[in-house]
Amino acid sequence: RTGGSGGNATATGGSGGAPADAGSDAALPPPGPTLGSFQLTYYWVTTEEEYTGSKDTKLYDKSCKLLATVTAKFAASLKLEGTGRLADGTILNYSGSCSCPTSPCYLVADAQHPWGYGVQNKALVPFRSFAVDKAVIPYGSKVYVPELDGVMVPGDTPWGSFLHDGCFSADDTGGAIIGKHIDWFVALKKHYVDLNSKLGLSKITVHQGGARCP
Numbered sequence: 001r002t003g004g005s006g007g008n009a010t011a012t013g014g015s016g017g018a019p020a021d022a023g024s025d026a027a028l029p030p031p032g033p034t035l036g037s038f039q040l041t042y043y044w045v046t047t048e049e050e051y052t053g054s055k056d057t058k059l060y061d062k063s064c065k066l067l068a069t070v071t072a073k074f075a076a077s078l079k080l081e082g083t084g085r086l087a088d089g090t091i092l093n094y095s096g097s098c099s100c101p102t103s104p105c106y107l108v109a110d111a112q113h114p115w116g117y118g119v120q121n122k123a124l125v126p127f128r129s130f131a132v133d134k135a136v137i138p139y140g141s142k143v144y145v146p147e148l149d150g151v152m153v154p155g156d157t158p159w160g161s162f163l164h165d166g167c168f169s170a171d172d173t174g175g176a177i178i179g180k181h182i183d184w185f186v187a188l189k190k191h192y193v194d195l196n197s198k199l200g201l202s203k204i205t206v207h208q209g210g211a212r213c214p
Contacts, residue, residue: 031144032208038180040204042192045115046077046084060100061107079104083116093117115187118172126159126187131172133179141170142209147201154194155187167213
């Protein structure tokens with residue numbers, strides 16, 4: 001997402017698991033003040049296997065070293081999402097425009113960033129990372145979303161399959177993330193489809209994390 005060409009799927013209606021009682025407010029401290037109602041969209045790591053066709057588009061790093069040759073459709077999706085997974089499992093992350101035969105250029109994510117990079121070298125964490133407008137929510141801020149507290153998120157452990165406690169981190173941004181707009185990182189497109197079908201949310205209420213999400 002960072003530096004990518006925009007947001008993507010609009011809703012139509014800490015890593016790992018949350019505490020077992022995440023959906024109960026009984027003994028939990030309160031969140032901070034409300035920041036208002038925000039538009040909710042989703043983003044994910046695009047994957048090479050989602051796209052068929054001739055592999056005729058070359059991807060480079062900023063030194064113009066060839067990283068991969070992929071389909072034009074996957075290259076377009078990678079440019080939009082900012083992060084993509086090659087068929088061999090390698091994660092590529094947007095690294096900016098360049099003067100190579102094709103632009104933008106990409107970098108290979110390291111082991112500390114298994115789902116790619118957000119702003120300020122932050123590691124994206126599935127179901128925990130938000131892309132934000134820093135003028136509204138400063139990078140690194142913790143926030144609380146009551147509509148997502150108690151939601152069972154899809155996926156596999158350690159990244160998914162847990163009851164969400166509503167706590168998130170402002171880890172990323174994007175060209176289309178302007179004003180009161182949250183883009184939720186959900187790892188894979190199938191998780192977006194699952195959550196959007198289940199939740200049907202186009203707006204969410206965002207609070208400062210406060211004592212609830214320190």
